Amino acid sequence: QVPFVESGGGLVQPGGSLRLSCTASGISFSAYDMAWYRQAPGKQRELVALMTHDESTITYADSVKGRFTIDRDIVRRALYLQMNNLKPEDTGVYFCNGPRSTFFVNDRWGQGTQVTVSS
Numbered sequence: 001q002v003p004f005v006e007s008g009g010g011l012v013q014p015g016g017s018l019r020l021s022c023t024a025s026g027i028s029f030s031a032y033d034m035a036w037y038r039q040a041p042g043k044q045r046e047l048v049a050l051m052t053h054d055e056s057t058i059t060y061a062d063s064v065k066g067r068f069t070i071d072r073d074i075v076r077r078a079l080y081l082q083m084n085n086l087k088p089e090d091t092g093v094y095f096c097n098g099p100r101s102t103f104f105v106n107d108r109w110g111q112g113t114q115v116t117v118s119s
Contacts, residue, residue: 002108003027004096009113016086020113022079022096029053030074032098036081038115040092049081050099063089086117 008020020036035050049070050059060068069082079096093112097104 002103002110004103004110006094006096006110006113009094009115011116011118012086013119014087014117016117017082017084018086018115020081020083020094020115022081022110024077024079024096027077027098027101028074029072029077029079032101034070034072034079034096035099036070036079036094036096038090038092038094039112040089043092045095047099048094051079083115086115088117091115091117 003025005023006020008018010018012018031053033050033052036048037045038048039045046061048061048064049068051070051072058070067083067085071080072078083090093114095109095112097109
């Protein structure tokens, strides 16, 4: 029922890079704002990056600004998060969702993809 499927996570050393993908079915990224969130162990889920439906506004959390880049492919219905210069504090489960979609409003999330940054 949840259209979002996240992938691309893994174990990486500090300073490394990962590219996360979020594919969606039954929802058009051209019609909805999309965002990446993450949840570290014992922490609340936080917004990492957001892109409005028309790409007029892109917002990043201060902790990732300059290191992460959000992008999308409308045709392939995919959302991406390029993560560079990863730090241990970036560790967590990463999710994608539409902040103004019914899925977000009803607290519907995909399985997420685990990102572990450790030496």
